[in-house]
Amino acid sequence: MRQPVADPDDALVLMAGRGDPRAIRALVAAKLPRLLALARRMLGDSPEAEDVAQETFIKAWRFAPRWRPGAAKFDTWLHRVALNLCYDRLRRRARMSAGPPPDQVDEGPAPDRNLHAVDVGRRVDGALAALPDRQREAIVLCHYQDLGNIEAADLMGVSVEALESLLSRGRRALRTALADMAAGG
Amino acid sequence: MRIMTMDxxxxxxxxxxxxxxLGRxxxxxxxxxxxFADLNKDQTDRALAGATGLDALLSESVVPPPGFALRERVILAAPKTSTLSPALRRAWRWLVGAGIGGVLATACAAGLATGIAVAPTALAQARWINDGDPANEAARFLREPADLSEG
Incomplete structure (x- = not known):
């Protein structure tokens, strides 16, 4: 039997479900950047990532009044919804074209980033986009979303051993793709 | 999950x-x-070096934070303020539904009552007009085909 899950977001979700504006803003501040980053790295496309983040929240708002504390972590639930939406789009993309993923949108450097870092960032994004979907998902969940191995494996519906294998293969492919940059420092 | 021997x-x-x-x-x-790393520093440092280099590269992938427009769209889609508990909200929805039903039922009853009250007088008047002037009725009946052909 599953143990009840202790979730720091429970109270906020219940308050947001009753329309409390402070809880709604707090949840958006905490979760929207995470969901946007997840979708952006999974899809490699900013407008689509924004759509996924927004759709995820619309589902969350609809579900919040019926949220049952202890059943699951809200953050994990959000990730599951967002990943499903990402895979819907990836499947649609694959049906429409067998071509490469869309070009990375150049959003320009953030004020505190120099051009070298931006260039490296673009190369890394390109290498991530070129990975098989499941390897990319494993790396995004564990490295960028900071999920533990059990949570990430559960989200992906695989064993921890299978997750490790996806991570190893993904990281090896990235090392190869970015070998010139690692050698140059 | 299988716990493996650390070597x-x-x-x-x-x-x-x-x-x-190691925190991840x-x-x-x-x-x-x-x-194990404390006891086998040279070997573990070598194992960690390549992994740390890739971590540094991965950290250069930065997703810009959500813009104002997206944040506001998400907030606007959120549930609207309600100070009532879910049970009270359900009761309130029931009362509103019952109220609308009540108003409709009252309107129907009022319409029916008006019809019942007014109908005998109207029928009597109609009968009086018809009974009082049969020649008019006959004339109208005879006129109708001509009227139609004009139209």
């Missing part, structure tokens, strides 16, 4: 999968890995 092979496999930061490694194996 250099397992240490390297963990670095290969989770990167060079599976919680169940972290302590054993730290102890």
């Amino acid at each position: 250099l092979k397992r240490f390297a496999a963990l670095a290969d999968a989770y990167g060079g930061d 490694w599976p919680a169940a194996e972290r302590d054993a890995a730290r102890q």
Whole structure:
């Protein structure tokens, strides 16, 4: 039997479900950047990532009044919804074209980033986009979303051993793709 | 989950999968890995070096924070303020539904009552007009085909 899950977001979700504006803003501040980053790295496309983040929240708002504390972590639930939406789009993309993923949108450097870092960032994004979907998902969940191995494996519906294998293969492919940059420092 | 014996092979496999930061490694194996690293520094440093280099590159991928417009769209889609508990909200919805039903039922009853009250007088008047002037009725009846043909 599953143990009840202790979730720091429970109270906020219940308050947001009753329309409390402070809880709604707090949840958006905490979760929207995470969901946007997840979708952006999974899809490699900013407008689509924004759509996924927004759709995820619309589902969350609809579900919040019926949220049952202890059943699951809200953050994990959000990730599951967002990943499903990402895979819907990836499947649609694959049906429409067998071509490469869309070009990375150049959003320009953030004020505190120099051009070298931006260039490296673009190369890394390109290498991530070129990975098989499941390897990319494993790396995004564990490295960028900071999920533990059990949570990430559960989200992906695989064993921890299978997750490790996806991570190893993904990281090896990235090392190869970015070998010139690692050698140059 | 299977807990494996910590040796250099397992240490390297963990670095290969989770990167060079032991803080990101599976919680169940972290302590054993730290102890192993303390005792075998040269070998574990070599295993961690490549993983740490890739971690540094991965950290250069930065997603810009959500813009104002997206944030506001998400907030606007949120549930609207309600100070009532779910049970009270259900009761309120029931009362509103019952109220609308009541108003409609009252309107129907009023319409029916008006019809019942007014109908006998109207019928009597109609009969009086018809009874009082049969020649008019006959004339109208005879006129109708001509009227239609004009139209």
